[in-house]
Amino acid sequence: MCSVEPSVAIRTQISLPMDGCDGPATLITFTGFARQQEHFVLRFGDIHADPAPLVRIHSECITGDLFRSQRCDCGAQLEQAKAMVAAEGGLIVYLRQEGRGIGLYSKIDAYRLQDQGLDTFAANEYLSLPRDGRDFTCAAQMLQALGVRRLRLITNNPEKQRQLADAGLDVVGIVPTGTFQTAYNQRYLDAKAKLARHWLDLEPACRNEEVVAVH
Ligand SMILES: Nc1nc2c(ncn2[C@@H]2O[C@H](COP(=O)(O)OP(=O)(O)OP(=O)(O)O)[C@@H](O)[C@H]2O)c(=O)[nH]1
Ligand SMILES: [Zn+2]
Numbered sequence: 001m002c003s004v005e006p007s008v009a010i011r012t013q014i015s016l017p018m019d020g021c022d023g024p025a026t027l028i029t030f031t032g033f034a035r036q037q038e039h040f041v042l043r044f045g046d047i048h049a050d051p052a053p054l055v056r057i058h059s060e061c062i063t064g065d066l067f068r069s070q071r072c073d074c075g076a077q078l079e080q081a082k083a084m085v086a087a088e089g090g091l092i093v094y095l096r097q098e099g100r101g102i103g104l105y106s107k108i109d110a111y112r113l114q115d116q117g118l119d120t121f122a123a124n125e126y127l128s129l130p131r132d133g134r135d136f137t138c139a140a141q142m143l144q145a146l147g148v149r150r151l152r153l154i155t156n157n158p159e160k161q162r163q164l165a166d167a168g169l170d171v172v173g174i175v176p177t178g179t180f181q182t183a184y185n186q187r188y189l190d191a192k193a194k195l196a197r198h199w200l201d202l203e204p205a206c207r208n209e210e211v212v213a214v215h
Helices: 062-066 074-088 104-115 120-126 137-145 158-166 186-195
Strands: 004-016 025-033 040-044 054-059 090-095 150-154 170-175
Touching: 004 137, 025 137, 040 074, 054 074, 062 074, 062 104, 074 090, 074 150, 090 137, 104 120, 120 186, 137 158, 150 158, 158 170
Parallel strands: 054 090, 054 150, 150 170
Antiparallel strands: 004 025, 025 040, 040 090
16 A cells, blocks of 8 residues: 655655644655655654654545544554644654545445444445555654664564564564444444454453454
């Protein structure tokens, strides 16, 4: 999905005053991505090798991040991560991989299928799209371009840790992101926990929710 060229490098850095933060953040853009992808990094404070910086790798979710849709947990996770890295310094790597890489329109098609009973992964497959089309290698390359070799990663997703390690980064700690259950995202979170092995601490009401099997 990321389709990176071997030479991802910093393109531009600009200071962004941030609502609710003591100091400005720095927005960093990059060159070297295929297909004009516009992944970026927000840096809060200074980054040092020791202690290893706190990093959130966040996949774009227009509905959740921008409009705080309750169908997923993305908006709450992003807000929490922003508060964490703003408090102690760190990075948000924002990947333009909407809908786990299938794009907004296909995600909305997948939402329709979920309303008809499919789980979030089966819905993608029904559309002949990957269950999870993301590739976190581009995140690793951006971090390497910033001189980051060791990091503490804010995530509940074991796949992110695995891909960063495969790309040569040293994930020295995992900081869990919150489990933000709503009345509307229970089946989604349940599917992530059961079918994608995310480390989620779900309330019993959520665990008991039925996830429709993939056909
Ligand atoms: N295709 C599809 N994508 C979704 C759906 N709900 C959320 N997403 C996308 O999923 C991505 C977020 O992935 P998640 O699996 O929720 O979380 P994660 O970032 O991998 O894991 P954490 O680091 O623990 O938050 C974003 O790109 C969302 O747009 C859905 O029902 N279908
Ligand atoms: Zn979302």
